[in-house]
Amino acid sequence: MFEAILREIQNHGTVILHRHSRPDGDALGSQFGLKYILQANFPDKTVYAVGDDPGNYRFIGGGALDEIPDSAYEGALAIILDSGAASLISDERYRLAAKTARIDHHIFTGKIADEEVIDSTYESCCGLITEFAMECGLALPAEAAKALYTGMITDSGRFRFREVSGETMRLAGLILDQGIDTENIYANLYLDEVEKLRFESYVHRKMKISENGVLQALQPGKTLGVLFRNNDSLPALCDALLRAGIPFTVSRKDGKLGKNVAKALLGLVLAVVPTTVVLALLWYDNDFTNLLSGIFNFNALNLFSHILSIAIGIPISLL
Ligand SMILES: [Mn+2]
Numbered sequence: 310m311f312e313a314i315l316r317e318i319q320n321h322g323t324v325i326l327h328r329h330s331r332p333d334g335d336a337l338g339s340q341f342g343l344k345y346i347l348q349a350n351f352p353d354k355t356v357y358a359v360g361d362d363p364g365n366y367r368f369i370g371g372g373a374l375d376e377i378p379d380s381a382y383e384g385a386l387a388i389i390l391d392s393g394a395a396s397l398i399s400d401e402r403y404r405l406a407a408k409t410a411r412i413d414h415h416i417f418t419g420k421i422a423d424e425e426v427i428d429s430t431y432e433s434c435c436g437l438i439t440e441f442a443m444e445c446g447l448a449l450p451a452e453a454a455k456a457l458y459t460g461m462i463t464d465s466g467r468f469r470f471r472e473v474s475g476e477t478m479r480l481a482g483l484i485l486d487q488g489i490d491t492e493n494i495y496a497n498l499y500l501d502e503v504e505k506l507r508f509e510s511y512v513h514r515k516m517k518i519s520e521n522g523v524l525q526a527l528q529p530g531k532t533l534g535v536l537f538r539n540n541d542s543l544p545a546l547c548d549a550l551l552r553a554g555i556p557f558t559v560s561r562k563d564g565k566l567g568k569n570v571a572k573a574l575l576g577l578v579l580a581v582v583p584t585t586v587v588l589a590l591l592w593y594d595n596d597f598t599n600l601l602s603g604i605f606n607f608n609a610l611n612l613f614s615h616i617l618s619i620a621i622g623i624p625i626s627l628l
Contacts, residue, residue: 311441313424314388314410318347321386323355325377325406328434329392330361330399334498337363338460339390339412339434341370345453346442357381360399368497369456382406387422389413391434395421412437432470432477435460439480454487459494580623584616 318324326344328336340358347356357375379402387406392398393415403409409422414431431437435457442449461481465473468481485491590597591613 310426310428311444314412314426314441315445317386317408317410317424318351318354318388321354321384321408323357323381323385325357325359325382325385325387325403326390327387327392327398327400327403328360328390329397332360332363332366332399334366334369334463335433335435335460336391337366337369338456338458338463339438340456342435342438342453342457342460343388343390343412343441344370345450345456346438346447349450349453350447359402366459369459379405386410389422390438391415392421394418412441430474430476432472432474433460433464435464436477436480439483443483449484449487451487451489454484455489455494458484458489458491459498462494462498576623580620584620587616588613 324347326340328340332340340360344356344358347354357377358370358373359375359377363369363372363374382402382405385406386408387403387410389398389403389409389411391413392411393413398421408424410424410426411422412426412434414429414434414437415427416429417427426437426441428437431440439449439457439461441447442453458481461477461484462468465477468477591601
């Protein structure tokens with residue numbers, strides 16, 4: 310299924326590899342896996358891997374993304390990996406390339422590149438890249454195997470997801486045959502999961518079992534909001550909740566709106582009560598009006614407008 314893409318690779322001196330922004334293990338694994346495969350099998354070609362910061366997955370490919378000028382795209386082939394939509398692709402300069410190709414395992418929603426291999430039966434894009442190497446009879450260097458295996462692990466939830474098929478494991482088996490240090494990969498992957506541990510401990514502390522043995526819902530309050538704001542591991546956190554069997558909703562506002570409404574109401578009460586008292590006195594008691602006019606040198610109308618603006622201003626400023 311990769312004949313057309315292989316032909317394009319053979320026909321171009323420069324190949325530039327793109328993947329989706331905010332990359333996960335599969336995006337970087339397929340990008341660097343393919344980079345090392347191409348470098349090992351086509352030593353005369355220039356191969357670049359471009360895109361935004363690899364974040365926690367820096368260990369894949371040593372985090373060494375290439376900084377290239379626009380001119381590098383002249384006459385080049387750009388290959389887009391693990392990207393289901395054009396808007397997700399990191400570095401939109403792939404459009405400058407003479408020819409584009411895409412290899413992806415997301416559900417097809419529209420053509421992006423000139424040549425495409427899209428197969429959503431593959432659990433990871435790394436699985437597709439492994440298939441590409443096998444089908445085209447290309448050598449699979451150990452560093453490529455390591456990158457590809459990492460993507461297979463992360464996109465399959467460490468091979469735990471229901472969708473993991475015999476094919477997933479056969480491809481993983483081919484990768485393992487290249488002699489990679491899986492312990493090192495797992496050690497790197499678990500490094501970024503401190504936030505997840507913290508979250509899980511929060512869930513364990515908060516969860517309650519009802520009389521009927523039903524796990525009660527956790528109220529996602531401030532703690533959840535803080536965790537979500539401070540890290541990118543939303544999928545991991547949801548995964549932890551799902552595994553704990555806890556129903557949940559995610560709100561961006563953390564109930565902030567409710568708090569503001571309460572504050573405004575309080576302000577209104579604080580402002581309206583004294584205002585009403587003063588206005589009532591002004592209305593019914595001429596002595597009071599004269600007294601205030603004497604002290605502040607205000608006439609009643611002036612004073613009334615001042616009090617009114619304060620009464621309206623306080624609740625508005627609290628909103
Ligand atoms: Mn993927």
